[in-house]
Amino acid sequence: MSQKILPVVQPPIACDKDDANMLAVLWPHENNENVKKWFVRNFIDLWCYDPLDTKEMGFDKPFTSQLDCFRPEGTKHVYFDRPFPDSTIHDCQLLKRVAYDRDTLEKKYDTIVDMVKETLDNDYYMFFEIDCFYIPYALYNRRMHYNSRTLIYGYDDEEGVLHLADFYGPFDRNVAYKFRAVKYADFVKAYSSYECSKNINFEHLLAFKYDPDKHIPLNKGELKYALKRYTDGFEDTHNNVYYGIKCYDAIQDALEKKYVDFRIFNYISNHAKAMRMRVEYLSEFEAIELEPDQMAVFTDLEKSALGCRNALFKLVVSQDRTFRNRLMDQYRALREKDLACNMLLIDQIKDAENVYRWGAGLKEVGTGRPEEKAETKASPAADKPHAVVSDKVTT
Known part of the structure; x- marks a missing residue:
């Protein structure tokens, strides 16, 4: 197959790349009842973190930090105890996810492009960090080395490009969430540079796709x-x-x-x-x-x-x-x-x-007992792309 482009649309909310990438993949299915029910229960809350007088804000829950909060009752627990939002690529119930181990990939594929193409051919999007110094549309292209979590949704062998989504510039104007085509050679440099940095917090490459059979209840x-x-x-x-x-x-x-x-x-x-x-x-x-x-x-x-x-x-x-x-x-x-x-x-x-x-947390319907957090079931093996190492992603 010389070309494969998975469906994406401009997301309804694009405050940061994580919200935008997930919604860009889900919103081609916006008329689906389960997508609407999922949206209803998410994007409700806000958090703002101010560690060094540089404010960071996000929807629902901080995904970068396990912060304990102290309520007036003196009980120590995470603010988003229950119900727990699932508004990130890493926990959204509408997505099937698989994770790739970088070291294993190096043994199987000649280049990162080969792996991306095979994953896309299996109808899975890819999401991982690359060094935007080598991406022509990046905010600080050829000015600064910085990693950015990027959505990969297509390729074209004839043009020799991968189709990416991220916040692109130029850096001094019109910075927005955009879909762009990047040459294979530039992408390989961007991935290899990041690989050299050995950021252990993002050592996995995430593949995911929309699950049309997932039922979302409205509680x-x-x-x-x-x-x-x-x-x-x-x-x-x-x-x-x-x-x-x-x-x-x-x-x-x-x-x-x-x-x-x-x-x-x-x-x-x-x-x-x-x-x-x-x-x-x-x-x-x-x-x-x-x-x-x-x-x-x-x-x-x-x-x-x-x-x-x-x-x-x-x-x-x-x-x-x-x-x-x-x-x-x-x-x-x-x-x-x-x-x-x-x-x-x-x-x-x-x-x-x-x-x-307050004393017991969210209870199961009809029992009064605290509800245990359900484990996400692994996707059927037949539905996974090749070279899958694990279907559980640690963020």
């Missing part, structure tokens, strides 16, 4: 608890982490700085978009009943969040203190809108079992 109790967890929020002063609605406090702090990092503001904007999409899907499933004027509240939240984010461009150019104060007031008002929308949705979710108890 109203879990959804209601997750929404309440967001509206309550939490600030872990021990680890300098904000959770839920408390992330707006981090936004206020960021606005006090001279230099604004747009990324955390993108999360607030896209979180509002996810809320609007969630309400539309729940209405479609007849899980809630909202009047047209109530539905409009969620659309207004999304527009307000996008307007606040776009106003940052004016702030960056003008550095006007009066405008900065006005924008801070707008984000305070946005926080109140966000809370009101979440409370409206919580009130609309009827007949939801109280799935959470």
Whole structure:
């Protein structure tokens, strides 16, 4: 086969490469009921980590760190105890995953391109780090060596290219999540350079694909608890982490700085978009009943969040203190809108079992016993690409 291009589309949310890569693969199936139910239960919460006065934000849970939080009760446990989101490539239940060991690959394949092509021929996407110094479209091409987790979704032997997705530049303008074709020779250099760095945190190469047979339940109790967890929020002063609605406090702090990092503001904007999409899907499933004027509240939240984010461009150019104060007031008002929308949705979710108890955690339906975290079943061997070493990925 001289060409293979797996389906991808521009994702509805693209705050970082991990969200974007996963949704780019899932969203060709956006009309599937299970995809919608999966989306409903994810992208609910936010976290903001501020270790060295450089804020990082993300959806649902920090995937780079196992952070323990201290609730007022004095109980030490992970904030996202139950229900646990599955909004990353590494744990999304809509994906089948297999992992490749780098050392084993070197013994079987002549080049990384040969392995990628064979995996794509088996309808599996690939996701791993490469050195973007050698990628022509990268933000700092030929300026800086840096690794980036990249989605590989196709190849073309006639053109001699692999099809990649990542945040590409040029570095000084129009940086966005894009699909680009990269020459085999450049990709081999990018992979080999990364290989030399021996980053043991990303020693596996991940292959994955959409599972059309996976059933996703819609648990109203879990959804209601997750929404309440967001509206309550939490600030872990021990680890300098904000959770839920408390992330707006981090936004206020960021606005006090001279230099604004747009990324955390993108999360607030896209979180509002996810809320609007969630309400539309729940209405479609007849899980809630909202009047047209109530539905409009969620659309207004999304527009307000996008307007606040776009106003940052004016702030960056003008550095006007009066405008900065006005924008801070707008984000305070946005926080109140966000809370009101979440409370409206919580009130609309009827007949939801109280799935959470402080003493025992999430209980199994009908038992009252704490639910053990289910192990993900391995994909059938016949459905895996060749050269699979393990179907369990450690992140």
